[in-house]
Amino acid sequence: MTQAGDQELDAKGLNCPLPILKAKKALKEVPDGGTLHVLATDPGAVADFEAFCRATGNELVEHDEAGGVYEFLIRKTG
Amino acid sequence: MSKDLSNAKSMSIIVTKGTLDWAYPPFILATTAAAMDVKTTMFFTFYGLPLLLKKLDLKVSTLGNPAMKMPMMGMHMSMPNLAAMMPGATAATSVMMKNLTKKKGVASIDELREAAVESEVEMIGCQMTMDLFEYEQKDMIDGIKIGGAATYMENAINSDINLFI
Numbered sequence: 001m002t003q004a005g006d007q008e009l010d011a012k013g014l015n016c017p018l019p020i021l022k023a024k025k026a027l028k029e030v031p032d033g034g035t036l037h038v039l040a041t042d043p044g045a046v047a048d049f050e051a052f053c054r055a056t057g058n059e060l061v062e063h064d065e066a067g068g069v070y071e072f073l074i075r076k077t078g
Numbered sequence: 079m080s081k082d083l084s085n086a087k088s089m090s091i092i093v094t095k096g097t098l099d100w101a102y103p104p105f106i107l108a109t110t111a112a113a114m115d116v117k118t119t120m121f122f123t124f125y126g127l128p129l130l131l132k133k134l135d136l137k138v139s140t141l142g143n144p145a146m147k148m149p150m151m152g153m154h155m156s157m158p159n160l161a162a163m164m165p166g167a168t169a170a171t172s173v174m175m176k177n178l179t180k181k182k183g184v185a186s187i188d189e190l191r192e193a194a195v196e197s198e199v200e201m202i203g204c205q206m207t208m209d210l211f212e213y214e215q216k217d218m219i220d221g222i223k224i225g226g227a228a229t230y231m232e233n234a235i236n237s238d239i240n241l242f243i
Contacts, residue, residue: 016106021193024113052113
């Protein structure tokens with residue numbers, strides 16, 4: 001994934017539930033329709049960001065993994 | 079965008095345990111629920127009440143908990159009850175647990191509680207427990223409510239999810 005978001009969040013090294021809590025906070029700074037780009041190393045973050053987006057009505061545009069780092073691009077639609 | 083909150087879900091948690099390990103589930107679930115737009119209430123009673131004290135001093139013991147095994151030298155080790163009851167064993171176990179959480183990027187209870195306050199999780203301290211164990215509201219963090227079983231029940235009746243931890 002090469003796309004950058006309107007807002008960046010580095011949640012590498014953080015464990016559940018911190019990546020989600022920090023993403024929620026960061027999303028507040030994103031304009032409606034804008035995107036948040038998240039980096040994380042918690043393998044549980046994949047299922048959690050999918051669930052988070054489904055429950056909050058935000059769109060998980062794409063996610064990716066490379067070398068143990070997970071990337072998420074979330075569009076603020078919720 | 080103004081949000082339609084008519085479908086908003088709500089959750090209540092009764093928090094009855096105040097050891098370092100048992101403090102995690104209620105705070106993790108409450109903060110995550112709040113992040114997922116779930117209106118959340120926590121009711122702190124009995125040994126859970128001290129989790130509202132300004133100064134947290136949380137401990138964990140392996141005494142009587144054979145399931146508590148710590149990763150050590152590539153294995154998982156538990157402490158025999160006889161050793162766990164020695165002076166200083168609880169303090170040592172608690173330090174070990176705190177170091178482990180830090181190393182693994184797990185939030186501290188202080189951090190999670192702060193996040194709960196920030197995300198407007200409603201926290202209610204049990205009045206009866208305060209009387210019973212002689213705690214005063216001035217020793218508790220700001221912004222909490224004090225109430226009894228009826229205060230909790232009113233929340234529970236209106237909640238989609240009710241947990242007892």
